[in-house]
Amino acid sequence: MTRSLLRTLLAAALLAAAATGLAQSEPAAGSSGSLTAQDVLDRVVENLRGVSQWATLELTVQRPDRTTDYEMQIVTDGDKRSLARVTAPPREAGQAFLSIDTNLLIYNPRLGRSLRLPPSGRSNAFLGSDLSYDDLAGEEYKDQYDATISAQDAEAITLDLTPHPEAPTPYGKLEFRVRPGSYVPLSLTFFDQRGNAVKRMTFSDFVEVRGKTVPERFEVVDLLKDGYRTVASWTGVDYDTPVPDRCFTEAALERGCR
């Protein structure tokens, strides 16, 4: 998952709470000092608003009986657009994914054409991992979450994001842990409606980039299935080379961009 895609996922959920103003507008019990839940969310989103970059993503999909390693070339504008191309293993190489806002296009070299992923396919696992295409493109949950600070200490601020009854999510709650001070994401846990944690994203290997602290590794664990894990790491990140707009077109999806 690229930083922009990750930011999109988190920001969509977090901005939802911020936009509604349902987070406490005044300091309340459990707030981070003088900061409210909304303030915390705003700072996390701002911290995640990255810069354009070229990068290599190494994705490892672990299952009880096998482990599959992928390598992808990523290019992003740091905001709402990104292009990812699988370069390894050979049987998957050539597949490409173009994300623009909430639209996701997929290119398969065997078909020789691009397809817009319909909603029926967006919840499918990305390359068989524990991530779904929805995780990649980011769902817009504006106006559909209530956010509160449920705990805080020197190590983490914990936000509980509770979806509204009509929210198009099957989860009962999202638990978002953030590092105080730098407001970097530490973990995002998905709970079902019975209070059971079903999936957890954990962020690590933080680096400083132009005054921002961002994770270079994240891990997704399926808490319901033993041995189901997906790990993604960024390597060879280039922030200096500009990313042209032509990289976010269907032509680039099929032929690449450099």
Add this chain to the structure above:
Amino acid sequence: MTSPSRRPPRGNGAASLARLAWRNLWRQRRRTLLLVVVVAYATLAIVFFWGFTDGFLDSIMNAQGRLVAAPVLVTTEHYHGDPDPANALNDPPAVERLALEDPRVHGAAPRIDFGALLRSPYTMEGVLARGVDPTREGQVSDLPASISEGRMLAGPGEIVLGRGVAQRLDARLGERVAIDVSAMAGPQALGLRLVGLIDAGTPAVDDSTALIDLADARTLTGVTGATGVALDVPLGQETAAAQAINARLNGTVRAYPVSELLGALQRGLAAERIQMIPMGLLFSLFAAVAVTTTVVVSVLERMREFGVIVSLGLDQARLAWLVTFESVFSTALGWLAGLVLGYGLLWVLNLTNALGAFVTGFYGDLLQGLALTDQISAGMRPEYALFASITIALAALFSALAPARRVRRLNPAAAMRTE
């Protein structure tokens, strides 16, 4: 001595032979009873055969109409050929008003059928969802009455699932299920609370049904009208009602009876009916042979008696007609008794739904996909009596050819010496 006439007796002669034949039946009660029982059994078997066949096929048609499709569905021709919401009806209320003018139509309800993805925290399921008017859907469908847990939709924001779907999603009553749809205006999604579980008794329904409010379906699909209007029409009158409605419809909107909504299944059912015809004829043939053999044995047993009759002055030809009258009368008695028993059996089977237990217990999972529940009726059509009467006609024919021919060649002297 004049030669025996092969022509049937007429006038008083025929009446006398008939009276004599009728009296002979009650002189030989045991023999008559045996023949009556054979014919009654054959008639009962024929009536039951057609009643079961028609009832089984009608039950499939009824289940398809009341649980899967609709007794009659009014939609655009384009949608019938390509079930894309883009081909939906623009003015469902106008269609409803026109359809309700037909006295056979007792109710109407709009629907939106569309493909959707249901998501729970654990997995996802593709379904063909249906947007319905909760206040009227019960008129045209048995699905609301099949809810075994929870309740029917009360308005937007809710969903009712087949129990099999809910189990695969691991969704419980009161929990939220996310639904994703590719709408005409782009992808849409909603969170809906599960309020009811359907147990129709057939996997074709329980493993695939998802009902939501019509307003939610319009939000998700972008359809402002409906993909179709379902009509409540009594079983057996769907085709006639659809034809009458089509005579008043304009443009590209048409009414389709359930038989035209089944696709390949309809062709299979039609083929099944055709295949039953030779089997039914075989039934009648076996029954006729049984009757004829019984008559033959009866004639052979009475050779001495016939010898006495002929020696007393009744010619062989009239004696042959006497034998024929006796077999026709006894066969007719058996036919009437068989009809009473046969239709009575079908009535009892309908009352107790014994066929449902038998069919589901015997066929089990082989009938999946037919939407057949454990409620299976038996047909009770008057034409079964006509089919059974073929037995009488064949019996009369065979008795004229074989036993009557034997009697016609009777030698009285030889016959009276028969043991």
